Amino acid sequence: MHVVRPNYAAITRAVRWTVLVLAVLLAMVVVLLAVVTAPARADGGKGPDQTGPDREAQLALQNAIDNGTATGTYVGPFGNEHWVGVFGTHVAAGYGYPYPAAPDCNEGSLGGGCSGDSRGFLQGQCTSWVAYRLAMRNGLSFSNWYAGQHWGNASEWAKVAKGIGHKPDKTPAIGSIGWYKRGHVSYVEDVYSNGTILISEMNTDGHNGFHFATVSPGMRSYPDKFIHLDDVVPVDTTPPTVPTDVRAAAHRGRTGVAWRPSSDAFGVVGYRVFRNGVRLATVRGTSYLDRNPLSGVTAVYDVVAFDGAGHVSSPGRVTVQPGTEGADRAWVSTAAGPAMCGRMGNDRHQRLGCRLLTDSGWRGVELDRTTAWGEISSRAFLPSPDGTVSYCREISRAASMLACTALDPDAGEWGLDRTSGSTPHLVSDATWVTTASGPARCGLTGAARHPSATCTALGTEGWRTATTSSTVNAGSQIGRAFLADSDGSISWCRWLPEKKGARSACISLDPLTMTWGSDSISGRLKAGAPAYPTWVGANAGPASCWSPARDRRGGCRVLTSTGWRNVALPKKATAGERGSTAFITDRSGEVTWCRIAWGKAACAQLSADGTFWLRARATRTVRKLQHDGRTWTRLANGPALCGRAGTAKQPRVACQVLTDAGWRTTTSQTVSWGSPGYRAFVPSGAGAAYCRTMPAGRKGHKTKQGEKVSCTPMTKHEWGVTRTSQRVRLALPDSI
CATH class of the missing domain: 3.90.1720.10 (endopeptidase domain like (from Nostoc punctiforme))
Known part of the structure; x- marks a missing residue:
């Protein structure tokens, strides 16, 4: 029987073609769908698409609209950029x-x-x-x-x-x-x-x-x-104006500083007071009392105004030279003993008065006639070398008329007013200088850019005025001074800053002939002028001295008979505590540099010819003195650091004196420290006296309240018996 066998090769080929056809058909469907759903391309000639190409872009656009800000660009599938922000x-x-x-x-x-x-x-x-x-x-x-x-x-x-x-x-x-x-x-x-x-x-x-x-x-x-063109809510963008008419009344133990108020569009909040660059206080008023001033050192007081926004003004400035007295009530040295002198009476009956401590006790000497107190910033009590005291002032600012009234402490009498005619108007640096021939009023006159130095001195022939040439360089504002030399002349000295250093210069006035000499200018000091130099009248001539600092070595620049000499302090000399240094000089011109360093009081003396410093000596007993009120002073047997010692329950005073045999410390018995502001160590004879004012009554007592004056003398390193007056009518308090 014949069996029909299937053709497997043909079936395989048929399946392959069927799959291939189906794959092609499926691919065509996918491509067709892609083309149908693809977005339209933007027109290249038009601006960016503001609506966005897809939902992501639309969401970005809506977000931009909601936020009101641009979100940047979106890159489409074909690489074209779309800005999805809004204007x-x-x-x-x-x-x-x-x-x-x-x-x-x-x-x-x-x-x-x-x-x-x-x-x-x-x-x-x-x-x-x-x-x-x-x-x-x-x-x-x-x-x-x-x-x-x-x-x-x-x-x-x-x-x-x-x-x-x-x-x-x-x-x-x-x-x-x-x-x-x-x-x-x-x-x-x-x-x-x-x-x-x-x-x-x-x-x-x-x-x-x-x-x-x-x-x-x-x-x-x-x-x-x-x-700031025209702010809706204005803010303070400008600083206050500079405090003007800054003046100082310097006394032993205190210095009063006053100035005219500054102005500001939004109001001045207060003032800051500086001494030699160190802030002392912040005050709301227009005055300040420095109860612990530097002794023997040039003090430059700067006052700056500030507002609520923190803006500060440029400084208003006044300079106080060592040894000057510009007081309304002051302790002064006289031939008869220490004295408290000042203004008395009232505005209608202006008078003067002193309380003298003589060998027989306290004695009141009041002017029995009316006089003129003078301008606030011009009056001062000036001790003279002969032991008399002169009250000098400017009695007419418009005419610049000067007057001095002398007190003879031995006779206990005030003399006549010695009044000048119209004198040159001083534009700055006005100060009183005590000379051997009498008091002198010195300062700068003329134009502010090209001033001249002028002094009006009172001698036996009356008031006379002398002015330097107008070509003299005025120098730095805080580096110039009028000072009394040991030979009786007056020197106007200053620092002349330059780009690569500074020079110093002095020109002297003979008060007897009233003639100015030639200006003597030094070589250049590469380190520049010191920050706050102290001018003193040394044996060898006028000298500018400064203490050591971080950036420079201390020393003096002295004008000797052979020219200017730089005399540096020893390299090992420590600067000392801030506010404790002093250059002390006496009438003979002996200059001593003293300070407190590492709990020690130390002094070094400048040689008489101004060429080197003698060896310094120190002691460790300085800690016994109260920091507030301690001061350097010059006694007959050497420089001394004096101050209050003990405690409030057992108050005492003490002095540490540098003698030829070394340092000696003397402490008093228990004494009253007295009222703040009116206590001072006053040179008296060969020693000193601690003088002060004290309340005269007790609270709740029927005794009429008042004040007393009291002094405790020190001679030959021993403190004597305290001499206290009865309740007295004291001079008026300071107007500064």
């Missing part, structure tokens, strides 16, 4: 911006589709928004030609504002312009107490993007500076 000007229109459809242009070129606004800036740019905001909120008619200047790009605004008197600063204010160095501006909407600010800004993304943002210092979006 920030649409959001800004809600705040009144008049260009909601400002074009997304190329800001670098006017030919890139940009359009100008009505204020001369480009629509949608940061400058356009800020100009609009200044007009709407500040009421400022601001444009690209504001104040007659072309403001241009944002990067130029700070320079233009400074040119019209609105210097940019670091202080934000509501309604100010936030300026960025990179070339951008924003508008300050609000300012918070922690330094954070709220700003509004446009075109931070290059597509007119607009938003409000809270930024803090240190963030990149925080402005570099702020421009």
Whole structure:
């Protein structure tokens, strides 16, 4: 039987073709579906598609609309980029911006589709928004030609504002312009107490993007500076004016400083008082009493005003030279003994008076006629070499008339007023100088840029005036002084700063002939002028001295008969505690440098010829003295550090004296320290006396209240018996 066998090869070929056909048909269906659902290609000649190609782009666009900011670009399946953001000007229109459809242009070129606004800036740019905001909120008619200047790009605004008197600063204010160095501006909407600010800004993304943002210092979006044209809420951007007419009344144990008030647009909060660069106090009034002044050192008092914003003024300045007395009530040395002198009477009956401690006890010497107290900043009690005391003052500021009234302590009588005629007006550095022939009033006259030195001296022939040549260099304000030389002459000395150092110069006046000599100028000191030099009248001639500091070695520059000499202190000389150093001199011209260092009191003496320093000696007993009120003074047998010792329950006073045999410390018995401000160590004979004022009554007692004066003398290292007066009518208190 014949069997039919299947053709497996044919069946395999048929299946293969069937699968192939089905695969082709399926592929065609897929391609057809892809073509039908594919998006239309964007027109290359048109701008970017603003609606987005698919749901992802549409979501990005909706997010941009909701947030009001651009989100960047979206890349479609064929590689074309679509910007899916919205114009920030649409959001800004809600705040009144008049260009909601400002074009997304190329800001670098006017030919890139940009359009100008009505204020001369480009629509949608940061400058356009800020100009609009200044007009709407500040009421400022601001444009690209504001104040007659072309403001241009944002990067130029700070320079233009400074040119019209609105210097940019670091202080934000509501309604100010936030300026960025990179070339951008924003508008300050609000300012918070922690330094954070709220700003509004446009075109931070290059597509007119607009938003409000809270930024803090240190963030990149925080402005570099702020421009204040007409702030909505003004802030204080200017410092107070300089305190003027700064004057000082220097006494033993205290120095009063006063000045005229400063002004500020938002009010002056207070004043800071500095002495030689160290802050002493912050006060609200226009005066300050330094109860612990430096002894034997030039004291430069600076007064600066400050406002609520923290701005400070430039300093008002006054210089107090060692040994000057400009008091209304002061302890002075006389031939008869220590004396408390001052103004007495009242404004209608102006008089003078002193309480003298003589061998027979306290004695009152009052002027029995009316006199003139004089101008506040000009009056002083001047002890003379013969033991008399003169009360000198300027009695007429308009005519610059001077007057001096002398007290003879031995006779217990006041002399006549010696009044001058009209004298040259002193524009600065006015001071009284005591000479062998009498008191002299010295200062600078003429133009402020080219002043001359002028002295008006009282001698046996009356008042006479002498003025230097107008070609004399005035030098540094805090480096010049009028001082009495040991030979009886007056020297006007100063430092002359230069670019590569400084020179020093002195010119002397003979008070007998009233003639100025030639100006003597030193060589250059490469280290420059010291910060606060002290001018003293040394044996060898006038000298400028300074204590060691971190950046320089201490020493003196002395004008000797052979010229200027630099005399440096020993390298091992320590600077001493701040405020404890002093250059002490006596009438003979002996100069001693003293200070407190490492709990020791140490002194070094300048040789008579001004060429070297004698060896310094020290002691360890300084800690027994109260820090407040201790002072250096000059006694007949050497320099001394004196002050209050003991405790409040057992008060004492003590002096540490450097004698030829070394240091000696003497401590008194229990004594009253007296009232603060009116106590001092006064040279008396070969020693000193601790003098003070004290209350005269007890609280709740029927005795009429008053004051007493009391002195405890020290001679030959021994303290004597305290001499206290009965209740007395004291001089008026200081007016400074």
